[in-house]
Amino acid sequence: MKRVGFFGGKFLPFHQGHVYSIIKASTMVDELYVVLSHSEKRDHELCAGSKLSYIPGQIRLRWLSQLTKEMNNIKVVEVEDHDGNEDYDWKEGALKIREAIGREIDTVFSSEIEYGPIFKELYPEAEHILIDEKREQIPISATQIREKGVFAYWDYIPDVAKPYFIKKIVILGTESCGKSTLTKNLALIYNTTYVKEYGRDYCEDLGGCDGIILEEDYPMIAYGHKLKEYEAIKSANKIVFIDTEAVVTQFYSELYNQKLQTVLNEVARNQEYDLCLYLEPDVKWVDDGLRVHGEQKVREENNLRLKDLLKENGMDFVSIGGTYQERLEKSIKLIDKMFEGI
DSSP: OOOEEEEEEOOTTOOHHHHHHHHHHHTTSSEEEEEEEEOHHHHHHHHTTSSSOOOOHHHHHHHHHHHHTTOTTEEEEEEEOOOOSTTOOHHHHHHHHHHHHOSOOOEEEESOGGGHHHHHHHOTTSEEEESSTTOSSSOOOHHHHHHHOGGGGGGGSOTTTHHHHOEEEEEEOSTTSSHHHHHHHHHHHTTOOEEOOHHHHHHHHHTOSTTTOOTTHHHHHHHHHHHHHHHHHHTOBSEEEEEOOHHHHHHHHHHHHOOOOHHHHHHHHTOOOSEEEEEOSOSOOOOOSSOOOOSHHHHHHHHHHHHHHHHHTTOOOEEEOSOHHHHHHHHHHHHHHHHTTO
């Protein structure tokens, strides 16, 4: 007879202790069910007053599925209820777990010795096996992470979960205001990834921008840029730096093709960045072969128009001017302040 067991939890957040327990448990039974037990009410209560914001159950289910997708004897299931911490019905929860698994359960895994009595009552036919209950193998708990924040225990966050927490910093501005250089420099300083301005690469592949960019090119640029963001976020170290975004693409669509595109507004309004740094055009304009708006009056007009577009799309930004050194120092202060207390 095959042994069937389950390892359950809220996974709020998911951490390497969970990973270790899941893998070890999977070696001890023929079939292991990883059960995500979640309640929006209870999970909000758990995160209240902590340094961890509520994480939707769908996100946690996704993490567990990504982790175990190639582990043939593991199946991930979810059990949702609407109880709070005080009124959680353990018996009802056990019935839902049995229903979700749909098999006779003979092993229940956990890392909590105090669960012994309740598991004996709810699953009398099953053996309760403790895994790393003293946290000697993986010295971490979800409680610790909620108390001190994800970034304090970054090395204990699984790779499948890290992208969710990455802080996204976008660098904005018109032509020749130092966006590309600042983006790369910040990425080097914070030892992480960055996203180049995809529109520039797109133009260079065509042989230039002046007169040859078509209306249909701009959505392709916006989508291509988002894919580059996605890839950079997957391997980022706590933070990712991004050179421009969809509103800037809209700006250039209007500037070069006299066309405001609804699709670009839709992309822009679905963006989420943690910090937007806007570089003022008060440094020397440099002709790199693609830029064409070097007259200072035109630069200032373009600057005002881009700011208007950002505001129309609900994007808050912090303006940064001065020398290249001052821009770098101001940016670092803003970024470090963003990380304070999280």
